[in-house]
Amino acid sequence: MRIGIIGIGLMGGSFALDFRSVYKNSKIYGFDVNIKNLQYSIDNKIVDELLTETKCKDLDFLIVSVPVHIISDVVKRYLDFVGSNTLVIDLGSTKNSICNDLNNHPKRDQFLASHPIAGTENSGPKSAIKDLYTNSTNIICESDKTRSELLERALKLFKNLRMKIINMDPLEHDKNIAYVSHLSHISSFMLAKTVLEKKLVRKNIFDLAGSGFESTVRLAKSSPETWGSIFNDNKSNLVEALNEYIDNLKHIKSLIEKSKSDLLFDELSKINLIRKILSGIKIK
Numbered sequence: 593m594r595i596g597i598i599g600i601g602l603m604g605g606s607f608a609l610d611f612r613s614v615y616k617n618s619k620i621y622g623f624d625v626n627i628k629n630l631q632y633s634i635d636n637k638i639v640d641e642l643l644t645e646t647k648c649k650d651l652d653f654l655i656v657s658v659p660v661h662i663i664s665d666v667v668k669r670y671l672d673f674v675g676s677n678t679l680v681i682d683l684g685s686t687k688n689s690i691c692n693d694l695n696n697h698p699k700r701d702q703f704l705a706s707h708p709i710a711g712t713e714n715s716g717p718k719s720a721i722k723d724l725y726t727n728s729t730n731i732i733c734e735s736d737k738t739r740s741e742l743l744e745r746a747l748k749l750f751k752n753l754r755m756k757i758i759n760m761d762p763l764e765h766d767k768n769i770a771y772v773s774h775l776s777h778i779s780s781f782m783l784a785k786t787v788l789e790k791k792l793v794r795k796n797i798f799d800l801a802g803s804g805f806e807s808t809v810r811l812a813k814s815s816p817e818t819w820g821s822i823f824n825d826n827k828s829n830l831v832e833a834l835n836e837y838i839d840n841l842k843h844i845k846s847l848i849e850k851s852k853s854d855l856l857f858d859e860l861s862k863i864n865l866i867r868k869i870l871s872g873i874k875i876k
Contacts, residue, residue, distance in 0.1 A: 593618040596643045596654045598666055600624045600633040602711060603683050604657030605720025608638050613722060614752045621647050633717045649675040656682040659821040664693035671699040679742040681706050685769065686825045687733045687762035701739040704746050707731045708755065715815040730755040733762040770829035775837060777819055780811035
C-alpha cells in the first residue's frame with residue numbers, strides 16, 4: 593500500500609502514524625511547504641520519503657491536510673498528475689465550497705470529501721499522535737460522485753482505522769459543524785481575548801484559573817492559520833450561529849443585571865439538558 597500526505601501537521605502526521613500501524617509494510621510519502629516540518633517528519637519516521645510528482649502516479653491514496661482555503665487548489669493540482677487508480681481524500685473542516693469547486697473536475701470520480709472529527713489544540717508534526725483517528729467519526733460528502741471501486745477502498749481504509757462513517761450533504765455538514773465545532777473554537781478564542789485584555793497580572797491568571805477556565809480556553813491555543821481559514825470559509829453559517837449565541841449571552845446578562853434569580857436558575861436548569869445529550873459521547 594502506498595500513500596501520499598500533503599500537509600504533515602497534527603492531522604496529516606497522525607493519519608500517517610495510524611495508517612502505518614495498520615498497514616505495516618506500507619510506503620508513506622509526504623510533502624509540506626514548511627521545510628522544517630517536512631524534514632522532522634522524515635527524520636522521525638512519520639513519513640518515509642519526500643512526495644514527488646512521479647511518485648504520485650503509483651499511490652493508492654493521496655491525503656490532503658492543508659488549510660481549507662487552499663484545499664480545492666491543492667486537490668485540483670494533484671488530480672492532474674496522480675495515477676488513474678489513485679483516490680484523493682481531503683480532511684478539511686468545511687465541505688460545501690470544496691465540493692462545489694471540484695464538482696466539474698474531469699477527475700471528480702477520484703476525489704472523496706471527508707471530515708474526520710478528531711484533533712487537539714496543537715499543531716505541527718511534533719503534535720502528531722498515534723490513534724488520533726481511532727473511534728472518531730468521519731463525515732464523507734457526495735460519495736456517490738466517487739468511483740465505486742475507489743470509494744470501496746476508502747471505506748475499507750476507514751474501517752481498518754476504526755473510524756465511524758457518516759454520509760452527509762455538504763451544506764448540512766457545514767451548517768451543523770458551525771454550531772458544534774466552529775462556534776466552540778471562536779468562543780474559546782474570545783474568552784481568552786477578554787481575559788488578556790483585562791491586563792491582569794499574569795501570575796494571577798495562573799493562580800486563579802481552575803480546570804474550568806483551562807478546559808474552556810484550551811481551543812484558543814489552536815492554529816490561527818487553520819481556524820481563521822475555517823471561520824472565513826464557513827462565514828454565513830458561523831455568523832448565523834454567532835447571532836444566536838450573542839442573543840443568548842444578552843439574555844443571560846439581562847437576567848443577572850436585573851437579579852432575576854429564579855428565572856436565571858430555570859434557564860440554567862434547562863441548559864443542563866446538555867448533560868443527558870452528551871451522555872455516552874466520547875469527546876476527543
